[in-house]
Amino acid sequence: MKRNTMRESISDESLLKKPFVLFVCTHNSARSQMAEGYFRARYSQMAEVGSAGTEIHAVHPLAVSVMAEIGIDISDHRSKLIGEFFDKKPDFVITVCDTSQKACPFVPGAGKVIHAGYTDPSSCNGTPSECQEVFRMVRDGIITWIDHAFVPDHLRQSLQSSLTHRLRQAK
Numbered sequence: 001m002k003r004n005t006m007r008e009s010i011s012d013e014s015l016l017k018k019p020f021v022l023f024v025c026t027h028n029s030a031r032s033q034m035a036e037g038y039f040r041a042r043y044s045q046m047a048e049v050g051s052a053g054t055e056i057h058a059v060h061p062l063a064v065s066v067m068a069e070i071g072i073d074i075s076d077h078r079s080k081l082i083g084e085f086f087d088k089k090p091d092f093v094i095t096v097c098d099t100s101q102k103a104c105p106f107v108p109g110a111g112k113v114i115h116a117g118y119t120d121p122s123s124c125n126g127t128p129s130e131c132q133e134v135f136r137m138v139r140d141g142i143i144t145w146i147d148h149a150f151v152p153d154h155l156r157q158s159l160q161s162s163l164t165h166r167l168r169q170a171k
Helices: 002-011 031-043 061-069 082-088 098-103 128-170
Strands: 020-024 048-052 092-095 112-115
Touching: 020 031, 020 082, 031 048, 031 061, 031 128, 048 082, 061 128, 092 128, 112 128
Parallel strands: 020 048, 020 092, 092 112
Antiparallel strands: none
């Protein structure tokens, strides 16, 4: 009898709630958009994801272009202010630029704030092909950090800890 009760509790939707990851950058036009797009394409089964900025600017066309090169379409993304996510109480807020880290040191209800700063590819003053290469380097750096630092060191540990806690509560 206790086994059925535990099984029912484990299958309860509240036990399966995915953590919410919010990538933040000043303009929400390049770095945070690329991070959101990649994370959603690769890890949507593990967590919900969004991106926001302290200011709104259009999503940079080169961000859209370099993501399309790896098969990820962010052409429908829009720039969002961080305030749009305050009610979601993100489990992780990841600042991907130094300015947003300073301008946004506190997000109400955020579980953990992590800084992973990258150069602003939008500030490139080179030729179009040079700027596209800068966007690629930033994209690749973000992807490497997500795959090799954030997911194994933070997200998986959080999921495991949360599941263990919820299973103990279900007993």
